[in-house]
Amino acid sequence: MGFNYSMEEDNDYNDFLQSLIDNGHLEGAAEGITKKVIVEGIDSLSSKQKWTFQKNVGEYITVECTRGGCDIPWSEMYEAYDNGGMCNWCAHMDTKDD
Numbered sequence: 001m002g003f004n005y006s007m008e009e010d011n012d013y014n015d016f017l018q019s020l021i022d023n024g025h026l027e028g029a030a031e032g033i034t035k036k037v038i039v040e041g042i043d044s045l046s047s048k049q050k051w052t053f054q055k056n057v058g059e060y061i062t063v064e065c066t067r068g069g070c071d072i073p074w075s076e077m078y079e080a081y082d083n084g085g086m087c088n089w090c091a092h093m094d095t096k097d098d
């Protein structure tokens, strides 16, 4: 514990995890573990489950926007994966440039 984040961010994070499940990116153990994180939080996982969770979900997390180096909020994380790693604003600007 000790990671202090707001309820709103928590919901956005859960929405991101739910998007991965809904779009069929996770399967088997990874899907089950991710569902557990949504309901019970990451602290409910064993260290082995955390490893599986981070390994599978980590593939879909963009740390930095590829266009502007911006921080990507959880609410835009799935879209960022989908559009090649850009935040909403940059994705929008990029479309305008074309």
Ligand SMILES: [Zn+2]
Pocket (backbone or CB within 6 Å): 065, 066, 067, 068, 069, 070, 086, 087, 088, 089, 090, 091
């Ligand atoms: Zn950006």
